[in-house]
Amino acid sequence: MTMSAGDARAALTRLLRGIAPEIDLVGIDDDALLQDELELDSIDFLNLVTRLSETTGVDVPERDYPELATVGGFVAYLARLDPSR
């Protein structure tokens, strides 16, 4: 089962909340870079990907990381994640 883009954005908000609760995704463009505009650092980013794996049970391979660099990319990735994969 896949999620809608709105659900996926909400899921990203929940993931971010445990790592960078100061971030408000409302009004943030899809092309905003997590490690620039959102001011995550590389350790935050790794923690975020780890949480993504933990909550979905899906292994996120390193080669997919570039896709996760922007808010929109992360949301799109979340939306097509299939936990049964």
Next chain:
Amino acid sequence: MTWATITKHGWPGGIEPNITDYDAACASFSWDAARARLDGLPGGRGLNIAHEAVDRHVAGPRADRVALRWIARDGQVTEATYAELSVSTNRFANVLDTLGVAPGERVFTLLGRTPALFVTALGTLKHRNVLCPLFAAFGPEPIRRRLDGGDGRVLVTTPAIYRRKVAPIRDALPGLRHVLLVGDGAQPAGTEPFDDLLASARPTFAIPSTSPHDTALLHFTSGTTGTPKGVVHVHGAVVAHLETGRSALDLHPDDVYWCTADPGWVTGISYGVVAPLAAGVTTVVDEGDFDADRWYGVLADHRVTVWYTAPTALRMLMRAGPDAARRHDLSHLRFVASVGEPLGPEVVRWGQEALGVPIHDTWWQTETGAIMIANLAGADVHPGSMGRPLPGIEATVLARGPDGRAAVRDGSVAEVGPGIDGELALRPGWPSMFQGYLHDEERTRAAFECGWYLTGDVVRRDAEGWYRFVGRADDVITSAGHLIGPFEVETVLMEHPAVLEAGVVGVPDPVAGEVVKAFVCLRPGHEATEELRLELLGFARSRLGAAVAPRQIAFDQHLPKTSSGKIVRRLLKARSGGLPDGDLSTLEVP
């Protein structure tokens, strides 16, 4: 478990290292000979870092050699030759002149790895202003503290960083006269356009007389207590930058060199800007953030021969797996070195397998200005060891007292023998030794004892003279290669109305080495809820920035204290699995 020494058979690329006989190099070394490798300002007008790094190459055959090869975040590559860099840095020196900035006044940067950073840094040195680079990932509070403590007159940054981090604190910085913004974007009131000023400035500039004793650089570093320390370096430091670039990084004239350090820290300036340019090599500068594939791509596509990076980055590459490395041709890589935190022997070994060359650990700190101890290109590598003191550097290990620092008894310190832990100390006299902490004579004095500079690092030395890092003698935290002062973090947490007290320590982390953890004691009337924990996390991150703020926060209404009421960070660290409890005799029993 001990790891076998890595013995070298032949030299990668057939290039003989600058030092192949360590003992002979130490015996014949003199700083005067090192000084003679520099040109000095024309007409005997002294020594200026920017002249050695840029202008002197322009008079010779290296004028059209690529000095900088900049890879923008989007992958686009821009090059600047030494001749071009000379002109752009001349222009920035003239910009400072036009703005009426007096020599000796401090120019701060909040910039990433961009050409503007090089132009600002070197133009500032040409104009004999003091360069103070800040880490662009700092939040507003560390930025304010350092601009204020360092008497910042000029700040060069980007519109986005200005809007997010500087505009909110600008009123608290009356001494900051000029803010120059790099690149396109809105020009908020009270700022000036960097690019326009540069374009309209004259392209020629004659560096005025500069003494090797004139202040050139100010780097902030963190201590256990109090405000961050402003570490002062002089133009004469370039002698050590060039010399250690040759000895520790094995730079040869035709190298393509990549230093991944952020220019907000001392490595990003000493070895990201000064040493490679003084050596006349081509420097690769990547604006992008860490990404395993991107990094391997940079090494392969740009045929990097010498690479200086950090353990956290190397551990992240290890995580990415061996296939990521195998997809790229890394055969040009001749020498790889690491700095910032201890390099585990397993990473050294991994380098040999994944990169084709072992990784050479180096040790130094902001105060030393240049590499002091290293595994060398022309010698065996001892995995897990920092290496041996470079030629020209005298190091020792001093017996410690009850406070963990070198013990002074009857006016003298005692050196300890092989295999015994003690504080690493260095004999003053190398050219990049710091001149002191800005506006802080007391802490400067405390750093020296009985003719030694005390590093604050605990090490042990084996019978053959190889050093091994044991830990910090104080409470400073090293996370992802960044030194973080617990006091700075605690101070910010205590500004939150719910927080009575806070104790901040580093706890072990497989990737970052350590991460910052805060133990928070709440004021009466506040409840330890998940909601509040997240609020404090966000509060600290907004003020301190991601790199400095705690990653973990725990509530603790019984923070361990000494009988005089001081929080014992060592015990907090022990509670988090970072340390044995040790001697608890001075603690208050709860």
